[in-house]
Amino acid sequence: METLxxxxxxxxxxxxxxASEALTQLIDQLAxxxxxxxxxxxPKLNLLLxxxxxxxxxxxxxxxxxxxxxxxxxxxxx
Amino acid sequence: xxxxxxxDLLQLQFEMSDTIDPTxxxxxxxxxxxxxxxxxxxxxxxxIPEFSTEVxxxxxxxxxxxxxLLQRVNIKKIHVVILNPAVALLSLTHFDHSDWLNDSRxxxxxxxxxxxxxxxxxxxxxxxxxxxxxxxARLRDKIFLELVSPYMNKRHSEDNxxxxxxxxxxxxxxxxxxxxxxxxNTKVGGSIIIAAAGPxxxxxxxKMVVEREKYFIIAVNSALKPLLAASIIPDLVIVxxxxxxxxxxxxxxxxxxxxxxxxxxxxxxxxxxLSLWSGPRFTAYSQYRxxxxxxxxxxxxxxxxxxxxxxxxxxxxxxxxxxxxIFVGADLAFSNGQIYAKGTGWGDDEIGATQHWVLDGYGxxxxxxxxxxxxxxxxxxxxxxxxxxxxxxxxxxxxxNIAGTMLWKH
Numbered sequence: 442m443e444t445l446x447x448x449x450x451x452x453x454x455x456x457x458x459x460a461s462e463a464l465t466q467l468i469d470q471l472a473x474x475x476x477x478x479x480x481x482x483x484p485k486l487n488l489l490l491x492x493x494x495x496x497x498x499x500x501x502x503x504x505x506x507x508x509x510x511x512x513x514x515x516x517x518x519x
Numbered sequence: 520x521x522x523x524x525x526x527d528l529l530q531l532q533f534e535m536s537d538t539i540d541p542t543x544x545x546x547x548x549x550x551x552x553x554x555x556x557x558x559x560x561x562x563x564x565x566x567i568p569e570f571s572t573e574v575x576x577x578x579x580x581x582x583x584x585x586x587x588l589l590q591r592v593n594i595k596k597i598h599v600v601i602l603n604p605a606v607a608l609l610s611l612t613h614f615d616h617s618d619w620l621n622d623s624r625x626x627x628x629x630x631x632x633x634x635x636x637x638x639x640x641x642x643x644x645x646x647x648x649x650x651x652x653x654x655x656a657r658l659r660d661k662i663f664l665e666l667v668s669p670y671m672n673k674r675h676s677e678d679n680x681x682x683x684x685x686x687x688x689x690x691x692x693x694x695x696x697x698x699x700x701x702x703x704n705t706k707v708g709g710s711i712i713i714a715a716a717g718p719x720x721x722x723x724x725x726k727m728v729v730e731r732e733k734y735f736i737i738a739v740n741s742a743l744k745p746l747l748a749a750s751i752i753p754d755l756v757i758v759x760x761x762x763x764x765x766x767x768x769x770x771x772x773x774x775x776x777x778x779x780x781x782x783x784x785x786x787x788x789x790x791x792x793l794s795l796w797s798g799p800r801f802t803a804y805s806q807y808r809x810x811x812x813x814x815x816x817x818x819x820x821x822x823x824x825x826x827x828x829x830x831x832x833x834x835x836x837x838x839x840x841x842x843x844x845i846f847v848g849a850d851l852a853f854s855n856g857q858i859y860a861k862g863t864g865w866g867d868d869e870i871g872a873t874q875h876w877v878l879d880g881y882g883x884x885x886x887x888x889x890x891x892x893x894x895x896x897x898x899x900x901x902x903x904x905x906x907x908x909x910x911x912x913x914x915x916x917x918x919x920n921i922a923g924t925m926l927w928k929h
Contacts, residue, residue, distance in 0.1 A: 453552075453562050455645030455663070457889060459670045500649045503559070504549040507538070511554045 452506035526605035578647025630655030699803035707840030716741035717850025719915035720860035827894035850918025852887035880916025
C-alpha cells in the first residue's frame with residue numbers, strides 16, 4: 442500500500458522519476474499476489490495493469506493515478 | 520483572456536471522459552482526475568506552504584486547483600499561468616470556472632510572456648506540462664525540473680552509499696592529483712570548443728580539423744573517441760559520471776599520444792578511468808553534498824554540475840577565461856533519429872519510444888529525453904548568468920536550440 446500511495450502521489454504531483462520507480466516496484470510487489478488470486482480475477486487485473494502501463498507510457502499520468510487509486514486499489518483491498 | 524479566446528482549437532483532439540467526475544481528455548491526456556478533482560487539487564496544494572500569500576499555479580486544468588488555494592485565508596494573490604491557451608479555452612468552454620475566475624485575487628498570465636522565468640511557491644496541474652505549446656516549452660521544462668529536483672537530488676546526498684563507496688575507491692587518486700583551479704585563467708580571451716557526443720558532432724569535425732590550431736578543445740568523455748578517430752587530439756578531457764558504461768571511452772587509447780593530455784574529473788567516476796589515464800589529472804568537486812566528506816579531507820575547487828558533463832565543461836571553460844565558447848555536438852536531443860555521433864561506441868538502441876520534445880534550431884519539435892530537457896534548461900540558465908563578455912556559440916541548428924547562443928558560422 443505504501444508503494445501504491447507513493448506512486449499515486451508522484452503521478453498527481455508530476456514527479457516523473459519517482460512515479461516511474463514506484464510503479465516498477467509496485468508491479469514487482471504485485472507479482473506474488475496476482476498468482477494467488479482466483480483465476481477469474483487474473484485476466485481483469487492483467488487488463489487493468491496493461492491500461493495503467495499504457496497510460497504511463499503516453500504520459501497520461503493523472504489517468505494512471507486514477508486507475509491506481511480507484512481501480513487497482515479495489516483489488517488490493519479485496 | 521483575449522489571447523485565450525483567439526486560440527485555434529483545431530490543433531487539439533478532445534473528448535469528455537465517461538467517469539464519475541468528468542474531465543477532458545486532450546490529445547490522449549486526462550486534464551485532471553476523472554474520479555475526484557477536488558481531492559486531487561487538495562493534494563496538489565500541498566506544495567504551497569500554509570503561510571504563503573502569493574502563489575503561482577501553472578496550468579488551470581478544470582479549475583479545481585486555483586479554487587482549492589483560494590479557500591486558504593492567507594492567500595492574497597494567485598497567478599495562474601496558462602501553458603497552452605487552446606487547452607485553457609477548451610477547459611473554459613466545458614467547465615464552470617466562475618467560482619475562482621471572478622475572484623479579485625486571481626491574475627491570469629500566459630506562459631509565452633513569462634520568458635521562461637519560474638516563480639515560487641508554485642504548484643502545477645501536471646497534465647498541462649504534456650500539453651504545453653511551443654512558446655511555453657522553456658517554462659514547461661523549468662517547471663518539470665522544479666518538480667523532479669528534490670527526488671533527483673537524493674542521488675547526490677551524503678547517504679547514497681554507491682557514490683560514497685565510489686569516492687572512497689578514488690581517494691588514492693584525489694590525494695595526489697592536482698586541483699582544477701590550476702587550470703583557471705590559463706586561456707584568458709581564448710576560444711574554447713566544448714566537444715560533446717551528440718550526432719551533430721559528425722558534421723563539425725571537418726571544420727575542427729581545418730581550424731584545429733584556432734581553438735582550445737575540451738572533450739567530454741563520450742566525444743573523445745570520435746575526435747581521435749578524426750585525428751583531432753583535444754587539449755583537455757573532462758569526465759564526471761559514475762556510469763560504468765563510460766569506461767569504454769577510455770579503453771584502447773594510445774597512451775603515448777595522450778600522455779600530456781590533462782583529465783579533469785569528479786571523484787565519483789569509475790576508478791578504471793583514472794588508472795587508465797596516462798596524462799596529468801585534476802580533481803574538481805561539485806556543489807553536491809556527496810563530496811562534503813572528501814572535500815573536507817582534500818580541499819579542491821568546485822565546478823558547476825547539474826546532471827550533464829556539458830554543464831561542468833562550460834563552467835570550466837568560463838573559469839579558464841574563455842571569451843568565446845563553442846558548443847559542438849551539444850544536441851541534447853535525438854537529431855536525425857540518433858543519440859550519439861559516430862564512433863562513440865554507443866548505439867542508438869537507447870532511444871526507445873519518447874513523448875518528450877524540444878525545439879531545434881529551426882523551430883521544429885524534435886524528440887528528446889526528459890533528462891536532456893532538464894540539462895538544456897540548466898545550461899541556458901548558466902549562460903544567462905555567465906559574465907556578459909563571454910560569447911556562447913552553437914555549432915548546429917539540428918540539435919536543441921540553446922537560448923543565449925549564436926550560430927557558429929561555417
